[in-house]
Amino acid sequence: xxxxxxxxxxxxxxxxxxxxxxxxxxxxxxxxxxxxxxxxxxxxxxxxxxxxxxxxxxxxxxxxxxxxxxxxxxxxxxxxxxxxxxxxxxxxxxxxxxxxxxxxxxxxxxxxxxxxxxxxxxxxxxxxxxxxxxxxxxxxxxxxxxxxxxxxxxxxxxxxxxxxxxxxxxxxxxxxxxxxxxxxxxxxxxxxxxxxxxxxxxxxxxxxxxxxxxxxxxxxxx
Amino acid sequence: xxxxxxxxxxxxxxxxxxxxxxxxxxxxxxxxxxxxxxxxxxxxxxxxxxxxxxxxxxxxxxxxxxxxxxxxxxxxxxxxxxxxxxxxxxxxxxxxxxxxxxxxxxxxxxxxxx
Numbered sequence: 001x002x003x004x005x006x007x008x009x010x011x012x013x014x015x016x017x018x019x020x021x022x023x024x025x026x027x028x029x030x031x032x033x034x035x036x037x038x039x040x041x042x043x044x045x046x047x048x049x050x051x052x053x054x055x056x057x058x059x060x061x062x063x064x065x066x067x068x069x070x071x072x073x074x075x076x077x078x079x080x081x082x083x084x085x086x087x088x089x090x091x092x093x094x095x096x097x098x099x100x101x102x103x104x105x106x107x108x109x110x111x112x113x114x115x116x117x118x119x120x121x122x123x124x125x126x127x128x129x130x131x132x133x134x135x136x137x138x139x140x141x142x143x144x145x146x147x148x149x150x151x152x153x154x155x156x157x158x159x160x161x162x163x164x165x166x167x168x169x170x171x172x173x174x175x176x177x178x179x180x181x182x183x184x185x186x187x188x189x190x191x192x193x194x195x196x197x198x199x200x201x202x203x204x205x206x207x208x209x210x211x212x213x214x215x216x217x218x219x220x221x222x
Numbered sequence: 223x224x225x226x227x228x229x230x231x232x233x234x235x236x237x238x239x240x241x242x243x244x245x246x247x248x249x250x251x252x253x254x255x256x257x258x259x260x261x262x263x264x265x266x267x268x269x270x271x272x273x274x275x276x277x278x279x280x281x282x283x284x285x286x287x288x289x290x291x292x293x294x295x296x297x298x299x300x301x302x303x304x305x306x307x308x309x310x311x312x313x314x315x316x317x318x319x320x321x322x323x324x325x326x327x328x329x330x331x332x333x334x335x336x
């Protein structure tokens with residue numbers, strides 16, 4: 001006997017993501033899904049970003065990690081609300097985890113919600129969380145071939161942050177080459193060259209976040 | 223990389239449907255995997271072979287069909303299979319404004335058993 005199922009296993013996630021997106025739309029909160037390899041500096045970037053924005057925008061962070069609450073503690077030290085998700089081995093966050101985590105957040109009061117995905121340049125690309133924008137973070141130490149090797153993450157990213165530019169003099173990282181790859185893959189409209197450690201280049205990144213958060217606020221009002 | 227969890231979802235779904243249809247032995251499970259899912263057919267096969275399963279699946283085989291990516295150009299409406307998956311742009315007008323029509327699905331098409 002043949003049983004036809006025609007069941008799309010990934011559709012359950014897309015359906016939930018759609019629901020999350022509607023919820024974020026209603027609350028007029030900008031949701032940014034940060035994706036990178038482990039060690040690219042997502043947490044450090046957030047640690048530096050939060051103090052520079054928290055006086056003007058109401059912020060919260062969902063921290064995705066395979067294990068431990070180390071990153072969540074670092075974010076908590078910045079004085080914003082943080083929800084930890086431990087995936088216990090899972091290689092990505094999914095829309096269902098975000099739906100559960102947001103239950104504990106005052107979404108209506110927030111302007112900007114960061115989701116720090118599990119450090120992984122492959123799987124998170126395949127799972128829509130309902131975010132407004134994906135942001136890919138690539139650090140200089142990883143090498144300049146990564147956008148071409150992991151195109152899915154970069155293709156879907158509305159913005160790309162090149163982090164650790166303070167290391168450029170010590171590597172053979174070709175900034176021109178990586179810029180070209182990112183342009184070829186996603187148009188390269190929002191590329192920010194920063195050093196989260198020294199603070200260099202953060203202003204343009206902050207300006208983009210401000211603009212996007214304000215657009216999201218304004219969008220619904222009219 | 224998440225092939226294990228995907229396959230455990232396949233096993234669950236087929237198990238449920240087999241019970242509903244009074245099937246005690248599943249022989250074939252046919253999957254269709256879009257080339258943009260980042261799920262590798264070999265890794266799916268491996269996951270299926272190592273995951274603990276009900277006796278229902280004792281002689282079950284996975285059949286996996288890879289599904290091409292299909293794009294549709296927002297500017298000139300051409301629907302086409304991209305030559306590679308790194309740079310997605312329209313092969314007719316060069317636009318980057320393309321929708322992914324197919325290639326992100328991972329579906330159980332059917333299963334067979336008695």
